Amino acid sequence: MNILILNGPNLNLLGKREPEIYGNLSFETYFTQLQQRFPQHQLSYFQSNHEGCLIDKLQEADGVFDAVVMNPGAYAHTSIALADCIRAIGIPVVEVHISDISKREPYRRHSFTAEACQAHFSGFGMESYDKAIASLA
Numbered sequence: 403m404n405i406l407i408l409n410g411p412n413l414n415l416l417g418k419r420e421p422e423i424y425g426n427l428s429f430e431t432y433f434t435q436l437q438q439r440f441p442q443h444q445l446s447y448f449q450s451n452h453e454g455c456l457i458d459k460l461q462e463a464d465g466v467f468d469a470v471v472m473n474p475g476a477y478a479h480t481s482i483a484l485a486d487c488i489r490a491i492g493i494p495v496v497e498v499h500i501s502d503i504s505k506r507e508p509y510r511r512h513s514f515t516a517e518a519c520q521a522h523f524s525g526f527g528m529e530s531y532d533k534a535i536a537s538l539a
Contacts, residue, residue: 403442403468403538407433407531409449410456410475416500423501425527432528440535453477457487464491471534473498478513488518496537497522498530 409429412419417428433447446467448459456477463470472495477484488495497516502525504511516522521537523530 404444404466405446405535405538406459406463406467406470407436407445407447408456408459408463408470408472409447410453410473410477411451413473413475414449414451425500427528432531436531436535439532443535443539445535453481453483457483460484460487460491460495464493467493469493469538470495471498471531471538472496472515472519473500473531474513474515476510478503478515479510480514482514485514485518488515494520494538496520496534497524498534499524500527500530501525 413429416424417426437445450456456474460470470493474481474484474497478497478499497513497519503513504524513522521534523533526533
């Protein structure tokens, strides 16, 4: 499968940002590990701190990629626009979160984007991405 991994705001700071929640590993390092663990898939990666860029990338992915694994970051809790886009495209999207959003602050416990996704993995650390890729295969 040709899979796009799409990360939202502040995920470019993994390895530095709140390591007690998100760990010490940068996503670039982890992405290399994912490529080694899933050699049967073509994995691509894109990150943006801007909601519109994430929407543009989802729309561009439709018909180019077989699926998207998306960590929308905080946009999960606020972005009806991302949820609408996920519903509008013709490829499956699986949402991931590194932390368990159901055990975080009350405003983080609901995900508008997860409602539009085919599956959701939260709270498995970086392995949430592994689980999402495995679920697509």
